[in-house]
Amino acid sequence: MKVVAVESSKGGTGKSTLSIHLAVAAEAVGLVVALFDLDPQASAAVWSDHRGEAFPAVVPAQAPRLRGLLRQAQDKGVDIVILDTPPHADGVSAEAGAVADLVLIPCRPSSLDLGAVGATIRVARTAGTPTWVVINAAPAQGVEVAETKAALADSGVYFAPVVIHQRKAFSSRLHEGRTAGEHEPRGKAAAEIESLLAWLLAVIGLPVDQASAVESNPATVVTGHLDSTVAHP
Numbered sequence: 001m002k003v004v005a006v007e008s009s010k011g012g013t014g015k016s017t018l019s020i021h022l023a024v025a026a027e028a029v030g031l032v033v034a035l036f037d038l039d040p041q042a043s044a045a046v047w048s049d050h051r052g053e054a055f056p057a058v059v060p061a062q063a064p065r066l067r068g069l070l071r072q073a074q075d076k077g078v079d080i081v082i083l084d085t086p087p088h089a090d091g092v093s094a095e096a097g098a099v100a101d102l103v104l105i106p107c108r109p110s111s112l113d114l115g116a117v118g119a120t121i122r123v124a125r126t127a128g129t130p131t132w133v134v135i136n137a138a139p140a141q142g143v144e145v146a147e148t149k150a151a152l153a154d155s156g157v158y159f160a161p162v163v164i165h166q167r168k169a170f171s172s173r174l175h176e177g178r179t180a181g182e183h184e185p186r187g188k189a190a191a192e193i194e195s196l197l198a199w200l201l202a203v204i205g206l207p208v209d210q211a212s213a214v215e216s217n218p219a220t221v222v223t224g225h226l227d228s229t230v231a232h233p
Contacts, residue, residue: 010116051177
């Protein structure tokens with residue numbers, strides 16, 4: 001079982017939206033997924049309530065229970081756990097990073113987000129966990145992505161090779177418990193999530209049939225450098 005922590009010390013970076021989309025995409029390629037919602041705002045848990053389906057399993061969690069819930073997930077045959085962490089909670093982020101195989105930090109290409117990335121990376125690296133920044137909600141055109149990478153060039157940051165752009169499809173059906181890939185399976189938003197997931201699985205060493213990852217969308221795949229609810233029946 002692999003664990004991915006999605007972290008940012010700043011709110012509004014898209015952690016929950018990204019976590020939800022990755023969880024659904026991972027289920028779509030045949031993985032057993034659990035999404036642990038560690039944020040008191042419970043955005044992922046509320047999304048799951050609207051979804052009205054058992055999978056992917058979304059588990060409201062608290063940091064003191066995290067290791068016990070992970071043991072339950074492993075016992076129940078979960079392949080990957082995604083941890084949706086709260087902002088402004090270094091203790092929770094540190095615990096999540098300590099149990100994770102990889103920390104993924106969403107960063108919007110804005111000066112406010114850039115200012116928060118350093119603090120998030122310091123917390124994530126305390127446990128020595130591999131840490132990557134994914135540029136999220138980027139404009140479809142413009143120099144913002146290049147400027148963000150340049151601004152962080154001297155900080156030793158590793159960037160995911162897939163950029164997630166600002167697209168209406170990411171949010172348009174969340175209130176119905178649906179993701180961009182389910183609403184617009186051949187859209188650009190779905191393609192970006194599929195590519196990010198394929199790269200992520202390669203990095204953490206959780207291979208799946210990449211052909212199935214793009215079965216519903218001809219996107220180029222980028223590779224590179226509990227409860228009783230946490231299981232399939």
